[in-house]
Amino acid sequence: MEETSQSKINTAYSGVDNLETMKYAVNYNAYLLRNIFSGCDSADYVCLDFGAGNGFFANEVRKSGKRLVCVEKDDTLRQELRESSFEVKMSLQEVGTEEVDYVYSLNVLEHIEDDSHILAELFRVLKHGKRAFIYVPAMTMLYSSMDRKVGHIRRYSRDELIRKVKSAGFRLEHCTYCDTVGFVSTLVYKFLGNTDGSINRRTVVFFDRVLFPLNRFLDWVFGNWLGKNIIVLARKDAPL
Numbered sequence: 001m002e003e004t005s006q007s008k009i010n011t012a013y014s015g016v017d018n019l020e021t022m023k024y025a026v027n028y029n030a031y032l033l034r035n036i037f038s039g040c041d042s043a044d045y046v047c048l049d050f051g052a053g054n055g056f057f058a059n060e061v062r063k064s065g066k067r068l069v070c071v072e073k074d075d076t077l078r079q080e081l082r083e084s085s086f087e088v089k090m091s092l093q094e095v096g097t098e099e100v101d102y103v104y105s106l107n108v109l110e111h112i113e114d115d116s117h118i119l120a121e122l123f124r125v126l127k128h129g130k131r132a133f134i135y136v137p138a139m140t141m142l143y144s145s146m147d148r149k150v151g152h153i154r155r156y157s158r159d160e161l162i163r164k165v166k167s168a169g170f171r172l173e174h175c176t177y178c179d180t181v182g183f184v185s186t187l188v189y190k191f192l193g194n195t196d197g198s199i200n201r202r203t204v205v206f207f208d209r210v211l212f213p214l215n216r217f218l219d220w221v222f223g224n225w226l227g228k229n230i231i232v233l234a235r236k237d238a239p240l
Contacts, residue, residue, distance in 0.1 A: 016054075016076075016077075017198065018146070018149065018150060018197075018198065018199055019053055019054055020054070021199050021200065021201055021204055022199075022204065023056060024201050024204050024205050024208070025204050025205075025207070025208040025212075026208055026209075027208045027209065027212045027213060028208050028212055029056070029057075031212075031215075032057065032106060032135065033057065033060055035133060035135070035231060036057065036061065036104050036106075036133055037061075037064070038133075038233070039102065039104070039131040039132075039133045039233050040066070040101075040102045040104075040131075041131075042101070043064065043065050043066060044066075044101075045066050045067075045100075045101035045102045045130075046066070046067045046068075046069065046099070046100045046101050046102075047061055047066050047067070047068050047069070047100065047101065047102045047103075047104065048068075048069045048070075048071065048095065048100040048102070048103045048104070048122075048125060048126075049061065049068060049069070049070045049071070049104060049105075050071045050092070050103060050104070050105040050108055050118075050122060051071065051072065051073075051105055051106070051107070051108030051111075052070035052071065052072045052077070052081055052086070052088070053072065053074075053077055054077055054080060054081075055070070055077075055080065055081050055084055055086060057104075057106060058070050058081070058086060059084070061104075062086075067087075068086065068087065069087050069088075069089065069095065069099075069100060070086045070087065070088045070089070071088075071089045071090070071091065071092055071094075071095065072088060072089075072090070073090060073091070078090065092118070092121040092122070092124075092125060093121075095125045096125065097124050097125065098124075098125065098126065098127045098128065099125050099127075100125055100126055100127065100130075101126075101127055101130050102126075102130055102131060102132075102133075103122050103125070103126050103130075103131075103132040103133070104132070104133040104134075104135075105122070105132075105133070105134050105135070106135045107135060107136060107137065107229075108136075109134065109136050109156075110136050110137055110147075110152045110153060110154050110155060110156065111150075111151050111152060111153060112153070113153060115164065116164050116167060116168065119164055119165060119167075119168035119170075120168045120169070122168070123168045123169045123170060123236055126236045127236070128236055128237065128238040128239065129235070129236065129237065129238045130235070130236055131173070131233060131234065131235050131236075132170065132232075132233075132234050132235075132236070133231075133232070133233055134161075134165070134231075134232040134233075134234070135229060135230070135231055135232075136155075136156050136161065136229065136230050136232075137152065137155045137156065137228065137229055137230075138155055138156055138157070138158070138177055138183075138226075138227055138228060138229050138230045139155050139156075139157065139183070139226065139227075139228075140154070140155050140157070141187075142155055142183065142186045142187060142190060142228065143155050143190075144186065144189055144190035144193065144197070145190075145193065145194065145195050145196060145197035146186075146189065146193070146197040146198075146199065147197070148197055149196065149197025149198065150197065156230055158175055158176075158177060158230055161175065161230055161232060162175055162232075165232055165234050169236065170234035170235065170236060171234060171235050171236075171237050172232070172233075172234050173233045173234055173235055174231070174232070174233040175230065175231065175232045175233075176219075176223040176224070176227075176230070176231055177219075177222070177223050177224070177225065177226055177227030177229070177230055178215065178219050178223060178227045178228070178229050178230070178231050179212075179215055179219070179227050179228040179229050180214075180215055180218035180219050180221075180222045180223075180226065180227055180228075181207075181211045181212060181214050181215050181218060182207075182212070182215075182227070182228030182229070183226050183227050183228045185207060185211065185228075186228050
């Protein structure tokens with residue numbers, strides 16, 4: 001989820017209804033939160049949520065006592081964040097150089113045409129020696145009506161994302177495909193699902209409670225080759 005690149009995103013986010021439905025994915029959201037916190041070493045960190053959306057994850061991070069800066073382009077979502085008393089910026093240009101201790105971004109880069117520029121901006125605002133956690137949709141073959149609905153420009157390969165993260169200046173610590181079950185489910189959705197890209201609560205709850213827990217084993221087996229998403233943990237090293 002700067003001014004020159006992120007302005008190419010529609011200010012009215014087209015996937016708000018899907019975003020709201022995903023609140024019911026309890027196991028999935030808990031998994032993402034564990035990954036967010038795994039790269040955040042201290043309770044004193046100033047964290048940046050790039051593409052904070054409706055504030056679901058930002059609220060959980062704030063509960064841990066960390067100071068949080070949210071960047072959100074969508075006007076309506078940004079107002080909701082302000083009403084929830086978050087510190088909110090419209091773009092990364094409003095964030096100072098080396099201002100934050102930790103950056104996380106969930107399903108945002110795929111919306112941005114010049115994602116390399118955004119990665120360089122995330123590198124700029126991060127303090128030396130600190131980390132960034134990035135989570136994006138994977139595999140072009142999975143691109144479906146759901147991607148079109150929410151405004152995805154691309155889905156990533158692991159090699160592509162590694163190359164772009166390193167080009168921005170980061171040192172890669174970890175990168176893997178994840179959500180093997182989601183890979184299969186998304187493939188089925190692409191060929192059998194609806195054409196408007198919407199998802200319903202009942203389907204989300206079934207996937208989350210019954211299928212998603214299987215990833216604990218399957219991602220360990222298949223994470224080098226396939227998955228619905230990609231996880232990256234990268235560090236901005238101190239200058240030599």
